[in-house]
Amino acid sequence: MTTSDETTTKTHYICQTYVEQTAGRDGQVSLKIDKQFQYSTASEAQNRAEREALLDSCAGADAYMVIEDPSSGEVGSPSFLVRLGNVPEFDDF
Secondary structure (H helix, E strand, O other): OOOOOOOOOOOEEEEEEEEEEEOOOOOOEEEEEEEEEEEEEHHHHHHHHHHHHHHOOEEEEEEEEEEEEEEOOOOOOEEEEEEEOOOOOOHHO
16 A cells, blocks of 8 residues: 655636626626636636627636645635736735
């Protein structure tokens, strides 16, 4: 029986879209996550973000990757592949 000290990580490629919503009486516009799609490659996520960003109903789209440590369940910060249209600031992510 062998023991492995290797940490196996899993990379997730995500396309996330946003819509604008008006909140409160002052009519302030904010962004809300609309859809999320997960892909097995970076190019698939980026291509989907580019297609979604062209839709009239879409305010903006991100394609990004995150790395997960399955043993702890921790997920790292996103690494953006592309950010299109009206998207939240990274600090808001």
